[in-house]
Amino acid sequence: MAQQEQLTSYDRRMRALMNRTEGEPLYRTAGRRRAVVGAHIALSVAAVAAWLGTVVGESAWAVWVMLGLLLPWCVATGIINGATRGLLELRPRALDERQRGERDRVRARAHQVMTWLLLAAVAGTGVAGFAGVDVKALVFQVTLCAFVAHWLMPLWVAGLTARDEPADEADDFVAPAAA
Template structure:
């Protein structure tokens, strides 16, 4: 008996809900596969998502600190692009980080755990480097370091820690195996 690709109740007592099945179909839509079919395309989407995240956060920071209303225009353009890139990344990982655990098989659970572990290490290194720069600048009395309010450091750190697993999963995703013709029984 073959299991349907749209229904994967793996949770034992927890059966897939209507929402689970709908999200599984969205995250595994065959029509969207050409967008992220190769590692190069997935890397490009991850790069675009990182750039869009940085640009969006920069606009928000400038909007808040300078109180310039014109910054709403680029923000209004960036947010939909960021959302589309997020959707493409989620599709490229086949919903690895968005689907509930009961909808993932053992291999996908292991991939999600691996992406989370790598993302945790990468975020820790980046946060340690940032902390080191601030500590060093304070120690040497660097006047050239712009005064950055702690709230913005925390906002950027939060965004990075939140999105790092998605970026890592997008970079680690493997190409789909070529479909093999089914043998007649």
């Protein structure tokens, strides 16, 4: 109970927001959560590609693509945050001991995945360099993609590893048969 007393009004509002149940049908099953994470990854890749199109390719139309992707990306982020009950968004004092342990596990797994992703990026860039591609031109794009993946990987891992909510006890109650 001492932990409850330390919560600020911001902490209480954020915890209430992250535990709302209106969106639960969107993330109730593992398959739905995987689909949302997959959509979020696809939207993130498309947004990064569009942004690179504005910076590197100097294509003005890519700005409109980025703006069009922003709302669905935000919705998918909100669904993942709802599925994880705000595991990565809430302050540590707003989480219980189990949630803090889960947050640590998610971050450790995301770190492992990022290590392998960075190794693949280094190897891919090295192979491209040996194949005669000018890797100096790739450095910015690869670095940006690695940054975005590093930023979003904990969210994706949390969405993929979130567990189903336990069934409500009232749903499992079976009335005794009349004799």
